[in-house]
Amino acid sequence: MAIAERTAGTVSPPSVSVRPGWAGWLSTTDHKRIGIMYLVSAFVFFLIGGIEALLMRIQLGVPDNTFLTPDVYNQMFTMHGTTMIFLGLMPLNVGLGNYMVPLMIGARDMAFPRLNALSIWLFIFGGLMLYVSFFVGGAPNVGWFAYAPLTQKQFAPTAGVDYWIIGIGLTGVASIAGALNFIVTILNMRAPGMTLNRMPLFVWMQLIVAFILIFAFPVLTVGTIQLLFDRHFGTRFFLPNLGGDAVLWQHLFWFFGHPEVYILILPTMGIISEVLPTFSRKPIFGYAFVAYSGVAIGFLGFLVWAHHMFAVGLGPLANAFFGAASFLIAVPTGVKIFNWLATMWQGSLHLTTSMLYAIGFISMFVIGGISGITLASPPINVQQTDSYYVVAHMHYVLFGGAIQGIFAGIFYWFPKMTGRMLNERLGKWQFWLMLVSFNLTFFPMHLSGNEGMPRRIYTYESEMGWNLWNLLSTIGSLLLAVAFLLFLWNVLTSIRRGSIAPADPWDGATLEWSVSSPPPVYNFAVTPRVRSRRPLWDEKYPHLHEVNGSHETPAARLRGLLYDGAEGEMPMAMEPIHLPSPTYAPLIVSVGIMILGFGIIYLGDFGVIAASAMLVGLLIMATGILSWVRISHVDSPYQAH
Amino acid sequence: MSESSMTRPQAAVAHHTSLGVDNRKLGVWAFIGSETLFFATLITTYFVFAPVNRARPDFQDPRQFLDIELTTVLASILLASSLTMVLALSASKRGDRRWFTTWLLATVGLGLAFIGGQVYEFNHLYHEGLTLSSSLFGTTFFVLTGFHGTHVAIGVIWLLSVFFKVRAYPDSPENAMDVEIAGLYWHFVDLVWVAIFVLVYLI
Ligand code: HEM
Ligand SMILES: [Cu+2]
Numbered sequence: 001m002a003i004a005e006r007t008a009g010t011v012s013p014p015s016v017s018v019r020p021g022w023a024g025w026l027s028t029t030d031h032k033r034i035g036i037m038y039l040v041s042a043f044v045f046f047l048i049g050g051i052e053a054l055l056m057r058i059q060l061g062v063p064d065n066t067f068l069t070p071d072v073y074n075q076m077f078t079m080h081g082t083t084m085i086f087l088g089l090m091p092l093n094v095g096l097g098n099y100m101v102p103l104m105i106g107a108r109d110m111a112f113p114r115l116n117a118l119s120i121w122l123f124i125f126g127g128l129m130l131y132v133s134f135f136v137g138g139a140p141n142v143g144w145f146a147y148a149p150l151t152q153k154q155f156a157p158t159a160g161v162d163y164w165i166i167g168i169g170l171t172g173v174a175s176i177a178g179a180l181n182f183i184v185t186i187l188n189m190r191a192p193g194m195t196l197n198r199m200p201l202f203v204w205m206q207l208i209v210a211f212i213l214i215f216a217f218p219v220l221t222v223g224t225i226q227l228l229f230d231r232h233f234g235t236r237f238f239l240p241n242l243g244g245d246a247v248l249w250q251h252l253f254w255f256f257g258h259p260e261v262y263i264l265i266l267p268t269m270g271i272i273s274e275v276l277p278t279f280s281r282k283p284i285f286g287y288a289f290v291a292y293s294g295v296a297i298g299f300l301g302f303l304v305w306a307h308h309m310f311a312v313g314l315g316p317l318a319n320a321f322f323g324a325a326s327f328l329i330a331v332p333t334g335v336k337i338f339n340w341l342a343t344m345w346q347g348s349l350h351l352t353t354s355m356l357y358a359i360g361f362i363s364m365f366v367i368g369g370i371s372g373i374t375l376a377s378p379p380i381n382v383q384q385t386d387s388y389y390v391v392a393h394m395h396y397v398l399f400g401g402a403i404q405g406i407f408a409g410i411f412y413w414f415p416k417m418t419g420r421m422l423n424e425r426l427g428k429w430q431f432w433l434m435l436v437s438f439n440l441t442f443f444p445m446h447l448s449g450n451e452g453m454p455r456r457i458y459t460y461e462s463e464m465g466w467n468l469w470n471l472l473s474t475i476g477s478l479l480l481a482v483a484f485l486l487f488l489w490n491v492l493t494s495i496r497r498g499s500i501a502p503a504d505p506w507d508g509a510t511l512e513w514s515v516s517s518p519p520p521v522y523n524f525a526v527t528p529r530v531r532s533r534r535p536l537w538d539e540k541y542p543h544l545h546e547v548n549g550s551h552e553t554p555a556a557r558l559r560g561l562l563y564d565g566a567e568g569e570m571p572m573a574m575e576p577i578h579l580p581s582p583t584y585a586p587l588i589v590s591v592g593i594m595i596l597g598f599g600i601i602y603l604g605d606f607g608v609i610a611a612s613a614m615l616v617g618l619l620i621m622a623t624g625i626l627s628w629v630r631i632s633h634v635d636s637p638y639q640a641h
Numbered sequence: 642m643s644e645s646s647m648t649r650p651q652a653a654v655a656h657h658t659s660l661g662v663d664n665r666k667l668g669v670w671a672f673i674g675s676e677t678l679f680f681a682t683l684i685t686t687y688f689v690f691a692p693v694n695r696a697r698p699d700f701q702d703p704r705q706f707l708d709i710e711l712t713t714v715l716a717s718i719l720l721a722s723s724l725t726m727v728l729a730l731s732a733s734k735r736g737d738r739r740w741f742t743t744w745l746l747a748t749v750g751l752g753l754a755f756i757g758g759q760v761y762e763f764n765h766l767y768h769e770g771l772t773l774s775s776s777l778f779g780t781t782f783f784v785l786t787g788f789h790g791t792h793v794a795i796g797v798i799w800l801l802s803v804f805f806k807v808r809a810y811p812d813s814p815e816n817a818m819d820v821e822i823a824g825l826y827w828h829f830v831d832l833v834w835v836a837i838f839v840l841v842y843l844i
Binding site: 217233 | 678
């Protein structure tokens with residue numbers, strides 16, 4: 001690549017940036033394409049997880065049903081939970097973040113585009129590996145939290161648990177790599193003038209989540225490694241009969257598991273903190289509180305894990321501590337609700353589909369929050385734990401909350417990502433159908449739970465008195481499926497025939513609306529300069545600038561001004577645009593890692609063959625890394641100067 | 642190519658970032674934060690099981706198995722490698738290629754010596770009857786130190802790749818930063834060993 005060609009103001013490398021067709025996707029390093037790959041693959045996994053849920057609901061629709069065998073039922077709830085959390089919700093959030101964060105902070109890409117590509121491939125391969133288990137003896141059947149000692153070889157003899165370990169492991173590496181990328185991108189690649197206190201709240205939440213992720217995931221990784229060693233290499237970490245400790249697994253899992261629920265919900269709180277102001281035509285109420293309460297939630301989230309373990313019998317002191325800490329965490333969460341309500345208060349509300357979903361988020365999340373508070377009280381919890389009441393709680397926060405938040409985000413940003421509007425009429429049908437059928441599905445679970453119906457039973461007897469609640473839930477779930485089909489139909493038709501989206505269809509306030517829909521590969525021809533939290537409203541409504549800016553304290557404003565001043569001298573327009581070249585290296589490395597993973601699963605049982613597979617995996621990895629180093633040298637931003 | 646042309650002065654190539662810290666350096670710091678939790682969990686597991694091990698019929702006494710002299714030598718080797726790493730970085734920043742090569746390869750050599758020592762130790766312990774499945778001590782000890790050893794091995798590969806990259810592109814202005822971030826990771830792995838040495842071998 002001739003360095004001399006890269007003159008000021010040109011895009012480099014010139015035409016090779018996007019390869020045509022499939023090659024373009026397989027070799028892409030563009031955060032927008034990677035974002036779309038995350039969204040599409042996560043949505044596919046999400047649909048599969050939904051089918052698993054439907055199968056379970058059909059089985060439970062009537063008492064004494066024989067539609068699924070007990071073993072298949074166990075596989076279904078394990079795969080459903082694992083899929084929805086690790087392969088559905090998390091990557092949907094990552095996908096929106098990948099696409100939007102660089103645009104919202106005025107950057108041209110993520111900090112490490114190749115690492116970004118590695119993350120998406122490892123995620124996809126990790127998900128596929130989890131599903132390979134269905135074809136080699138059976139999927140994992142131990143629940144998404146995989147309690148010991150049920151996961152040990154004598155109780156779970158198929159390779160299902162091993163595939164669970166390696167599949168989660170690969171997506172975990174992908175998540176940590178992705179989180180590092182978000183941290184560096186957000187901290188280091190903001191446009192001039194975009195101080196931390198001017199960042200869009202969605203970006204704030206992605207930053208917090210990235211930090212939670214890098215500290216929570218390694219703990220799960222260690223737990224699963226120890227489990228793998230127990231299953232194959234003779235250790236006894238979680239084998240009580242040999243002095244191991246089954247409760248240790250619970251500690252490790254939930255030390256990760258509770259922060260994980262914030263990993264799922266915080267980005268969607270960020271989404272609705274963008275959507276609500278836009279459609280209320282008002283700045284967010286209490287920006288700083290929404291941002292910093294996110295930080296508080298992130299910290300506190302590491303101190304409440306044992307509220308999932310009240311039934312273990314950790315003792316009154318521990319129970320009191322974890323109960324109290326859980327109540328405490330509800331405070332910043334609760335105040336956020338009031339921030340959102342105050343944002344809408346006296347605003348001129350535009351009830352688009354996206355806005356409806358944001359309002360749906362608030363109302364359903366409140367219900368889930370309240371059931372969470374009841375569960376956080378140890379004496380009440382002992383009654384409710386492991387019952388359908390917990391299932392109701394988690395679905396009100398994860399579906400009523402997180403999923404509706406993601407739909408708010410998708411309806412909001414789909415025009416930006418595709419250049420076409422989604423059909424609003426269809427969208428509103430979808431919203432109302434979903435809201436009703438969601439409540440029909442999950443509200444009765446509060447009742448069946450309190451009437452004693454345990455989770456994870458494949459059937460129940462007619463005399464138990466849970467027939468009506470279960471029938472209602474099953475009907476609701478079938479209607480929910482229709483709502484998802486409406487969405488799928490909407491996407492497939494709108495992407496071809498939807499009306500053309502302008503750059504700024506919603507009259508938004510943040511930078512992503514300043515570029516065309518979809519944005520050019522390089523995002524911004526000229527790096528934008530930011531002077532407030534709402535750069536676009538400043539530009540469109542200069543007379544409102546004072547009102548908008550007045551939320552900053554004088555000190556913050558001064559800092560911002562100094563920043564503006566310092567950057568003001570730089571001839572921004574002349575800066576050369578530098579884009580990462582496409583490369584297959586991340587894909588190759590991921591394939592190598594996946595083969596390594598298969599080898600690890602079978603190392604204990606088929607030593608030589610598995611070891612050779614591992615060797616092959618390592619060689620493929622090495623090849624990929626070599627070409628990675630080469631391209632990163634050629635591609636170095638320093639080369640452009 | 643003159644020795645001093647290995648790196649250009651940093652200022653000339655500094656790339657603008659919001660915090661003023663190099664992207665990759667920030668990324669490696671965050672990664673080290675993540676790795677800290679990884680090892681903290683392994684070490685915690687070790688301590689959770691130490692008293693349980695003592696109370697069991699198949700109790701194996703760490704004091705009886707662990708050879709403090711050998712590990713003191715290993716610890717010194719790793720500490721020395723941190724010193725040579727610092728020297729390699731400073732040579733790289735000076736643009737002094739000969740000493741850079743010397744110190745970096747010395748670091749790699751010391752890392753390999755550590756791994757060799759650990760292989761010897763594991764082999765020895767195995768023949769003494771300490772295995773992954775012989776006791777809770779074996780279970781926790783091997784997984785903890787084994788994963789540390791794996792990290793040292795990854796560090797050696799990382800250092801070698803930096804070495805070859807610098808050889809292939811001696812004029813790249815990124816060289817000093819390549820060395821610096823590999824060094825950060827290397828020091829971290831050393832520090833973990835200090836923790837393991839004190840907590841597992843000495844106490
Ligand atoms: C007001 C804040 C919250 C409190 C006090 C709270 C409390 C609890 C408690 C005590 C449990 C354990 C129930 C049991 O198994 O006995 C639980 C379960 C759960 N919570 Fe929450 N929660 C809160 C918010 C959330 C949020 C925001 C999410 C996710 C977005 C969430 C997701 C879950 C999930 C998935 C489970 C079930 C895990 C499982 O057993 O499989 N919770 N919650
Ligand atoms: Cu929790």
